Amino acid sequence: MDTNPDTTTEDMDKEYWELRLYVAGQTPKSVAAIANLKKYCEQHLLGRYKLEVIDLLQHPQLAEGDQILAIPTLVRKVPVPIRKIIGDLSNEERVLVGLDIRPIESKLTR
Amino acid sequence: MQYKKTSSAAAVPTLPKAPTGIEGLDEITEGGLPKGRPTLICGSAGCGKTLMGIEFLVRGALEFGEPGVLMAFEETAEELTANVTSLGFDLPALQEQKLLRVDHVHVDRSEIEETGEYDLEGLFIRLGYAIDSIGAKRVVLDTIESLFGGFPNEAVLRSEIRRLFRWLKDKGVTTIITAERGDGTLTRQGLEEYVSDCVILLDNRVIDQITTRRLRVVKYRGSTHGTNEYPYLISEDGISVLPVTSLKLEHEVSDEIVSSGVPALDEMFGRRGFYQGSSILLTGTAGTAKTTLAAAFANQIASQNKRCLYFAFEESPQQLVRNMRSVGVDLTPWIEQGLLHIEASRPTLNGLERHLVVIHKLVKELKPDAVVIDPISNLINVGNINEVRSMLTRLIDFLKVNNITALFTALISGRTNQLDATEEGVSSLVDTWISVRDLEGVGERNRGLSILKSRGMSHSNQVREFVVTDHGIQLLDVVIGPTGIVTGASRLTQQLQEQAQELAYRQELERKDRELERRRRVLEATIANLRTEFESVEEELRQINSEELTRHQTFTEGRTAAVSEMSGRRAPDHNTKSNNQ
Numbered sequence: 001m002d003t004n005p006d007t008t009t010e011d012m013d014k015e016y017w018e019l020r021l022y023v024a025g026q027t028p029k030s031v032a033a034i035a036n037l038k039k040y041c042e043q044h045l046l047g048r049y050k051l052e053v054i055d056l057l058q059h060p061q062l063a064e065g066d067q068i069l070a071i072p073t074l075v076r077k078v079p080v081p082i083r084k085i086i087g088d089l090s091n092e093e094r095v096l097v098g099l100d101i102r103p104i105e106s107k108l109t110r
Numbered sequence: 111m112q113y114k115k116t117s118s119a120a121a122v123p124t125l126p127k128a129p130t131g132i133e134g135l136d137e138i139t140e141g142g143l144p145k146g147r148p149t150l151i152c153g154s155a156g157c158g159k160t161l162m163g164i165e166f167l168v169r170g171a172l173e174f175g176e177p178g179v180l181m182a183f184e185e186t187a188e189e190l191t192a193n194v195t196s197l198g199f200d201l202p203a204l205q206e207q208k209l210l211r212v213d214h215v216h217v218d219r220s221e222i223e224e225t226g227e228y229d230l231e232g233l234f235i236r237l238g239y240a241i242d243s244i245g246a247k248r249v250v251l252d253t254i255e256s257l258f259g260g261f262p263n264e265a266v267l268r269s270e271i272r273r274l275f276r277w278l279k280d281k282g283v284t285t286i287i288t289a290e291r292g293d294g295t296l297t298r299q300g301l302e303e304y305v306s307d308c309v310i311l312l313d314n315r316v317i318d319q320i321t322t323r324r325l326r327v328v329k330y331r332g333s334t335h336g337t338n339e340y341p342y343l344i345s346e347d348g349i350s351v352l353p354v355t356s357l358k359l360e361h362e363v364s365d366e367i368v369s370s371g372v373p374a375l376d377e378m379f380g381r382r383g384f385y386q387g388s389s390i391l392l393t394g395t396a397g398t399a400k401t402t403l404a405a406a407f408a409n410q411i412a413s414q415n416k417r418c419l420y421f422a423f424e425e426s427p428q429q430l431v432r433n434m435r436s437v438g439v440d441l442t443p444w445i446e447q448g449l450l451h452i453e454a455s456r457p458t459l460n461g462l463e464r465h466l467v468v469i470h471k472l473v474k475e476l477k478p479d480a481v482v483i484d485p486i487s488n489l490i491n492v493g494n495i496n497e498v499r500s501m502l503t504r505l506i507d508f509l510k511v512n513n514i515t516a517l518f519t520a521l522i523s524g525r526t527n528q529l530d531a532t533e534e535g536v537s538s539l540v541d542t543w544i545s546v547r548d549l550e551g552v553g554e555r556n557r558g559l560s561i562l563k564s565r566g567m568s569h570s571n572q573v574r575e576f577v578v579t580d581h582g583i584q585l586l587d588v589v590i591g592p593t594g595i596v597t598g599a600s601r602l603t604q605q606l607q608e609q610a611q612e613l614a615y616r617q618e619l620e621r622k623d624r625e626l627e628r629r630r631r632v633l634e635a636t637i638a639n640l641r642t643e644f645e646s647v648e649e650e651l652r653q654i655n656s657e658e659l660t661r662h663q664t665f666t667e668g669r670t671a672a673v674s675e676m677s678g679r680r681a682p683d684h685n686t687k688s689n690n691q
Contacts, residue, residue, distance in 0.1 A: 085224075090225060098223030
């Protein structure tokens with residue numbers, strides 16, 4: 001039991017998250033999503049993530065590449081496989097499950 | 111005010127429509143789909159919904175200069191391109207020319223996690239971007255129902271789809287939405303409640319092992335439309351909906367005459383043949399030389415350096431050519447010169463509609479002056495009488511509009527009523543109806559030909575016997591016997607009888623002549639006899655007379671002598687004296 005968190009922490013240390021959040025303008029859902037995502041990243045992936053927020057109103061051509069239909073959509077580009085999470089990301093647990101992030105730090109804080 | 115009202119009424123045209131360019135569909139919808147509005151095309155699997163959508167876009171881009179966007183939810187652009195290449199649609203080229211944009215939307219539920227509220231703004235943005243990038247006027251969403259599989263929150267989805275259609279309307283693009291047919295409803299997800307301007311239902315039915323696709327315009331707000339179910343086909347050139355011709359009776363007519371190929375048959379018509387562009391029906395029981403007559407007609411057309419298209423539903427071209435050669439009709443040179451095209455197929459090979467389309471296609475390709483279909487009755491195998499009739503109506507219309515003389519043969523059975531319906535069904539459509547039939551007499555069958563009707567010209571009312579000889583069909587002279595026209599062996603018998611009668615009559619005459627002669631001779635002989643008799647009687651009488659005279663003389667002399675003896679010797683002197691005196 002002791003070794004497991006250590007190895008995962010080491011693995012997670014090596015791992016790097018590349019996230020893309022697609023929004024469309026400053027709608028309440030988009031704003032909420034950005035705020036939520038930033039919060040989770042700071043909490044769980046500090047220093048190990050790269051977040052890119054794409055406003056489709058400004059770059060509509062980018063929607064096709066990641067097969068974006070719903071707004072907001074969070075795309076985990078790295079690590080593979082690509083995962084998508086739609087919605088305003090208000091449910092933290094589901095976001096973390098969706099992104100496959102183990103909430104280590106929350107355990108530590110507890 | 112009234113003036114203004116009328117002018118405004120005239121100025122307000124019917125609903126603006128976007129022509130689809132799909133053969134026949136524009137006629138049914140009277141101009142196309144509602145411009146700037148969504149149209150729902152629903153149908154079960156394999157109906158050609160996607161194809162209809164793509165054809166709408168391709169024809170729009172090529173024929174009407176309206177670029178289009180295809181948003182494919184089910185197939186990738188590569189798959190779609192490959193699927194429609196066989197129909198001659200070159201999607202990549204259109205994409206290069208910025209006339210088409212294909213956007214494949216991939217929705218996979220397993221990849222998507224839902225957390226909190228969302229909308230489908232991304233879809234709108236993608237679509238909007240695609241539309242704006244090429245200035246699209248047409249959009250096809252194929253099949254938007256896939257979204258229901260991808261997003262768990264149906265309430266959001268429904269409101270977003272409703273918003274999408276509203277948004278498309280506001281954008282002014284003509285949209286086709288395809289949807290799978292549901293159980294008891296037009297679409298599985300009830301999309302018809304969102305799209306209310308025009309709904310087209312496609313159907314794929316198998317009746318007696320033959321598939322016919324049918325199309326129906328369920329509703330069309332703001333416009334009249336054909337309400338029937340129309341058969342349609344997916345052919346090599348895309349979809350074609352029938353009727354492909356207008357159902358109006360307003361075609362040019364020709365005053366020219368074409369020969370039937372049998373001179374004696376021409377003679378039976380007041381104008382020595384058929385009108386160019388008319389339709390001729392040739393009915394007859396089995397083995398009454400319908401095909402031979404048809405081939406003779408085809409031969410005649412080709413020999414005048416005109417083109418003829420011959421649809422043989424019973425024989426292969428080779429067999430037909432061989433068989434016709436045996437009756438002195440050589441079709442080979444015409445085939446080699448390209449004047450005669452024989453298209454042979456089994457009627458059951460295709461559905462009725464496909465036959466019609468094949469005929470249409472070949473007619474458009476070859477531009478013939480005459481078309482022969484031998485026989486139309488075989489088509490009954492494929493469809494029921496009503497369908498055949500409607501198909502033939504359209505075919506005859508089509509040929510008439512193109513001023514093509516059409517000759518149809520039809521097999522009828524003299525015994526059952528079933529196929530008489532064919533006659534009824536078709537006979538009112540054709541201009542000329544020739545009937546060939548068996549004249550079955552004592553121990554033999556002969557062929558008789560008569561004209562039942564011929565619009566626009568007088569015709570003979572006789573039933574003419576004809577024979578198929580080594581050099582074609584020959585009509586025989588009419589021989590009338592005691593019970594009407596006689597044929598075949600009775601015809602020969604009749605002729606022999608007539609000859610015999612003639613002979614007997616002559617013989618009788620001669621006999622009478624001889625009799626008279628004999629009588630004359632007898633009489634003459636009698637006359638001679640009588641004369642001889644008379645002569646002998648006369649002679650005898652004369653003899654008696656002279657004898658009487660002599661006797662009297664003698665008696666007188668004797669008395670004188672006696673007297674003189676009694677008076678002395680002087681008496682003899684005296685007697686001598688008196689004698690001398």
